[in-house]
Structure formats: structure tokens, C-alpha cells
Amino acid sequence: MTRLSKIEGVAAPLPIANLDTDQIIPKQFLRRIDKAGLADGILYDMRFDSNGDKRGDFVLNQPAYADSKILVAGQNFGCGSSREHAVWGLLEFGIKAVIAPSFGEIFYSNAMNNNLLLVALEENAVEAILRDVINPQYSQICIDIEAMTVRSHSQSASFSLSERHRRMFLEGLDMIGATLSMEDQIRAFAQAHWQHKPWLKDIAATTRKRLV
Incomplete structure (x- = not known):
């Protein structure tokens, strides 16, 4: 696992409440036996039309957000089934963190144990950050894991992590590594x-x- 003290980069606005794991990675992509290629299925029905062509109006297909490392999402992100492929696929796609008011419980555990940082903030704080990143000029965000702060163009907010999860990110540990330590x-x-x-x-x- 990679040691992470900060995650910095372009953040894409995805203000959709109750975005479930079937939407994050549809079932037809679950046949793979390893993580390679799972990025192809991430948010597939939002990224592509029925002919397999990219939807130009979807945020992650826009050049300004093509290299996004962070998603700023709606409440209850990752609800639905417990498929760990949703986490693996987001990581393969290049997403390192998701900021939202709340997360599906099982998705939260899967993400944090696989080095995908989930940052829960008050809804008004998320909305303020969304107002920043919806403008590509202000889409840069810095998440400081050591200080547990998020900074966007006009906003600064604090978040909390369990000490176990914080240590796993800072020291680059998965669950086995954390146990062996x-x-x-x-x-x-x-x-x-x-x-x-x-x-x-x-x-x-x-x-x-x-x-x-």
C-alpha cells in the first residue's frame, strides 16, 4: 500500500444522492477475476450511451475533469450491495478520495481498508466545496490526512477518522499489514x-x- 499524508488534485462534482454500487460499477463488470480493467466499468451508464459512445455532458468525460483524483458527491454514496469491485474500480480509474455527507456502511469499510479515502463532512460544507469545484478554474482540492483537513478554493473544513484508519493511510498499511504491525x-x-x-x-x- 502507498503511504499517503496528502491527496491533492482535480476534484469532480458528482452531486447525486444515493449513488449505489451497481451504478458505480454495473454487474457485467463483476466477471473479472482481478482488478485490472475494472476502471472500464466505473460509472459506465453515466459515462457512455447505449451505443457505447461517451456522453459529452458527463463530468468525467469533460477535459477539465479527465484526470480527477477526488469526487465530491451526494449523501449516502456507495449504498446498495457490498461488491468490493466498486472500490477497486474507482482506484483503478484514478480516484483516490471521495468527499460526501455520508456513505454506505459496507462501502465505507471496503474503501478505507483498500486505501480509498472517504471524507464525511456536514452537508453544507460539501455544498460549499461543490460550488467551488463546479468551476474548473477552482477544481483543485487538498486533503491533508495528517491534519485531517480539506481545503478547496474558498473553503476549509475538518473531518475525523478513526485512529486505525488514519494510521493505515499514513503508514501505507492494509488490514493484514495493520494486524502484523x-x-x-x-x-x-x-x-x-x-x-x-x-x-x-x-x-x-x-x-x-x-x-x-
């Missing part, structure tokens, strides 16, 4: 547990031997 504490806990309840140590192996 606590290996000494885990080993010490296990030793203390087995000392207090020795009959529980290696109980599976002991039971298997008795059954053979």
Missing part, C-alpha cells in the same frame, strides 16, 4: 491467555489427535 502485542496476549487458561492452548490439535 501488532504482532508483538498479539503474541504477548496469547501467552498471557494460555498461562491463565492452559487447557485452551492448541486445543484443536489436541482434539484432532484424540480423534485419529
Whole structure:
């Protein structure tokens, strides 16, 4: 995983409430067995018409927003099914962060555990940032993960993260890496547990031997 202390770049306005994971990546793109190519399916029905041609009026098809790293979205972003492909596809597409008033619960966990930063702000703060980025001249945003602040052209806002998620971004850890970083504490806990309840140590192996 990549260490991230700041995410800076063009932010695209996507003020659609309840944008679900089927809209983020439609079901026909779930047949892939790896992450490569998932970017093709991101927001497919919004980006392309029924003939497969790009919709010129969709924000991510416009030259000013073609290299967007951040989405500024509506409430309940990522609701719907638990498909992790939605997170993988956004990352493959080049999206590093999403700012919105709220997120689907499972999508939030999937995103934060895969290094896609989700920033929840009050609705009025999101609307103010949207007013900035809807103008391509003011589309640059800086998200400071260490200070937990967002700055747009005219706005500055603070957000919160759990210490676990903040550390994962700053240190470039996924869930396995975060767990392994606590290996000494885990080993010490296990030793203390087995000392207090020795009959529980290696109980599976002991039971298997008795059954053979």
C-alpha cells in the first residue's frame, strides 16, 4: 500500500444522492477475476450511451475533469450491495478520495481498508466545496490526512477518522499489514491467555489427535 499524508488534485462534482454500487460499477463488470480493467466499468451508464459512445455532458468525460483524483458527491454514496469491485474500480480509474455527507456502511469499510479515502463532512460544507469545484478554474482540492483537513478554493473544513484508519493511510498499511504491525502485542496476549487458561492452548490439535 502507498503511504499517503496528502491527496491533492482535480476534484469532480458528482452531486447525486444515493449513488449505489451497481451504478458505480454495473454487474457485467463483476466477471473479472482481478482488478485490472475494472476502471472500464466505473460509472459506465453515466459515462457512455447505449451505443457505447461517451456522453459529452458527463463530468468525467469533460477535459477539465479527465484526470480527477477526488469526487465530491451526494449523501449516502456507495449504498446498495457490498461488491468490493466498486472500490477497486474507482482506484483503478484514478480516484483516490471521495468527499460526501455520508456513505454506505459496507462501502465505507471496503474503501478505507483498500486505501480509498472517504471524507464525511456536514452537508453544507460539501455544498460549499461543490460550488467551488463546479468551476474548473477552482477544481483543485487538498486533503491533508495528517491534519485531517480539506481545503478547496474558498473553503476549509475538518473531518475525523478513526485512529486505525488514519494510521493505515499514513503508514501505507492494509488490514493484514495493520494486524502484523501488532504482532508483538498479539503474541504477548496469547501467552498471557494460555498461562491463565492452559487447557485452551492448541486445543484443536489436541482434539484432532484424540480423534485419529
